[in-house]
Amino acid sequence: MKTLLLYPQFPQSFWSYDRAMEMVGIKAVIPPLGIITVAALLPEDWEIRFYDRNVSLETKADWEWCDLVILSAMLVQKPDFHALIQKAVQLGKKVAVGGPYPTSVPQDALDSGAHYLILDEGEMTVPQFLEAICVGKTQGIFRSTEKPDVTTSPMPRFDLLKRDAYFMMAIQFSRGCPFNCEFCDIISLYGRKPRTKEPNQTLAELQMLYDLGWRGSLFIVDDNFIGNQRNVKRLLRELIPWMKQHNHPFTFMTEASVNLAEDDELLELMVEAGFYAVFLGIETPDQDSLVVTRKMQNTRNPLVEACRKINEAGLLIYAGFILGFDGERSGAGERIQAFVEQTSIPQPMLGILQALPNTALWNRLQTEQRLIEGVGVTATGDQNTLMNFVPTRPIAEIAKEYVEGFWTLYEPANYLRRCFQQCLNIVPPDRRSQTMQLPLGKELRLFAQLIWHQGLRRPSIRVQFWRQLWTLLLKKPQVINMYLGLCAMGEHFWEYRVLARERMTQQLGYDPLEVSKLRELEPMVLRNI
Numbered sequence: 001m002k003t004l005l006l007y008p009q010f011p012q013s014f015w016s017y018d019r020a021m022e023m024v025g026i027k028a029v030i031p032p033l034g035i036i037t038v039a040a041l042l043p044e045d046w047e048i049r050f051y052d053r054n055v056s057l058e059t060k061a062d063w064e065w066c067d068l069v070i071l072s073a074m075l076v077q078k079p080d081f082h083a084l085i086q087k088a089v090q091l092g093k094k095v096a097v098g099g100p101y102p103t104s105v106p107q108d109a110l111d112s113g114a115h116y117l118i119l120d121e122g123e124m125t126v127p128q129f130l131e132a133i134c135v136g137k138t139q140g141i142f143r144s145t146e147k148p149d150v151t152t153s154p155m156p157r158f159d160l161l162k163r164d165a166y167f168m169m170a171i172q173f174s175r176g177c178p179f180n181c182e183f184c185d186i187i188s189l190y191g192r193k194p195r196t197k198e199p200n201q202t203l204a205e206l207q208m209l210y211d212l213g214w215r216g217s218l219f220i221v222d223d224n225f226i227g228n229q230r231n232v233k234r235l236l237r238e239l240i241p242w243m244k245q246h247n248h249p250f251t252f253m254t255e256a257s258v259n260l261a262e263d264d265e266l267l268e269l270m271v272e273a274g275f276y277a278v279f280l281g282i283e284t285p286d287q288d289s290l291v292v293t294r295k296m297q298n299t300r301n302p303l304v305e306a307c308r309k310i311n312e313a314g315l316l317i318y319a320g321f322i323l324g325f326d327g328e329r330s331g332a333g334e335r336i337q338a339f340v341e342q343t344s345i346p347q348p349m350l351g352i353l354q355a356l357p358n359t360a361l362w363n364r365l366q367t368e369q370r371l372i373e374g375v376g377v378t379a380t381g382d383q384n385t386l387m388n389f390v391p392t393r394p395i396a397e398i399a400k401e402y403v404e405g406f407w408t409l410y411e412p413a414n415y416l417r418r419c420f421q422q423c424l425n426i427v428p429p430d431r432r433s434q435t436m437q438l439p440l441g442k443e444l445r446l447f448a449q450l451i452w453h454q455g456l457r458r459p460s461i462r463v464q465f466w467r468q469l470w471t472l473l474l475k476k477p478q479v480i481n482m483y484l485g486l487c488a489m490g491e492h493f494w495e496y497r498v499l500a501r502e503r504m505t506q507q508l509g510y511d512p513l514e515v516s517k518l519r520e521l522e523p524m525v526l527r528n529i
Helices: 018-024 033-041 060-065 075-090 100-104 106-112 122-134 186-190 199-211 229-245 258-262 264-273 287-292 303-313 332-343 360-367 395-409 412-425 443-457 462-475 477-508 518-528
Strands: 002-007 047-052 068-072 094-098 116-118 140-142 169-171 216-220 250-256 275-283 316-323 348-352
Touching: 002 033, 002 060, 018 443, 018 477, 033 047, 033 068, 033 122, 047 060, 068 075, 075 094, 075 100, 075 106, 094 100, 094 122, 100 106, 100 186, 106 116, 116 122, 122 140, 169 199, 199 229, 199 250, 229 264, 258 264, 258 275, 258 303, 264 275, 264 303, 275 303, 303 316, 303 332, 303 412, 316 332, 316 395, 316 412, 332 348, 332 395, 348 395, 395 412, 395 477, 412 462, 412 477, 443 462, 443 477, 462 477
Parallel strands: 002 047, 002 068, 068 094, 094 116, 116 140, 169 216, 216 250, 250 275, 275 316, 316 348
Antiparallel strands: none
């Protein structure tokens, strides 16, 4: 079987870092781990061509060559995903799709003409698909309520990647999360019992990347790396000597729940193993909203103290925040801004709450008849969207707090000040390499670009840039790479905040930063929806 594996393009989004990637001279932040794992599940005698369309595009000859097109997508990739299905159908090719988006909303893929839906987790459903192909079935939907034992997962086909086109490589250690946050689709996709790979399995993947020549940062893509703390500690205790034996070729970042701050041993092991950053789902400093959304793990200890402890252990913090919870009080956006300033989190991902399909929130709002069809991220695939349900406070008020918060947080001087302060807050270990690593050969290019854009071209931050850089060179030279990387990402966010404001203005029919009488506008907003 001649098989063309395609990973759809991302629109400009919070995490795309478009401008920063251009400055560094690379194409994308991380590779698509899911589809290269699917590639490893396909028969060895199948011919495979793979394209991450965020890195390079397939050719007309590739389309003519293939018998089968396989696509994997997340919701944000919706536009290109559907365009690729429709192109394949028009060319008379069979199309198989999978990934989080079609798993959550399978009808969308069927409506575009996909022949095979390989849903849920590939270790269970790819074999079903292959069996159907063998017996000549021309279509089918393959599902499994059973969760696979990830200790049997194959080694991803890292060899298919154009590795020098990415900022980081990616591996996965676990799937699932033990918590019960109402809005989260991870527990509906992967379950509440975290399943982990064996330490030797993960080390084998790292060895493969090492043997392929990768040196630099790796993103461990687990939605909650510390969901199974016993097994994570087992991994870290074996990772530490492996890293020493290989002269610390990688540094790591991952996602974790805030209760990471409650386990001193786990923090110490992560830092010793080479972790430099962690993404935390903080969501809101409002305790009543955390209770409403069932994020109880964030209510056990003060969140500011948790962030301080994680910084002092040596980890840079990224974090997510959400507006629009039921019962939320006015001024939630301002309280998030105050929390971000207090903790100096450089890149707060501020969003408006969305009810994702099959989540507890979706089911509750459906019962309450509060879902709105045709809007929100499920309709557009775009994260700068109004909520897809009727909230408990005025939509116009939430939209204003979102745009105002994003605009203020990513004002260049504010952003650079937080980057500087976060780097000062971090207490790094002695080893100099324990930080964000740029792809080999790209450091000088990035530094030259930053000197031009922030050290010379932007008068509003020119003095601040040089003062902060000089201070860190004197006080904490070991975090300079991290600081410069964060500065480069600022170039993306300074463009993206304009785009976020434009997208919200388009949906509302007015610019929320130029509005004073919010409640009077509520009927107009609802009419636009």
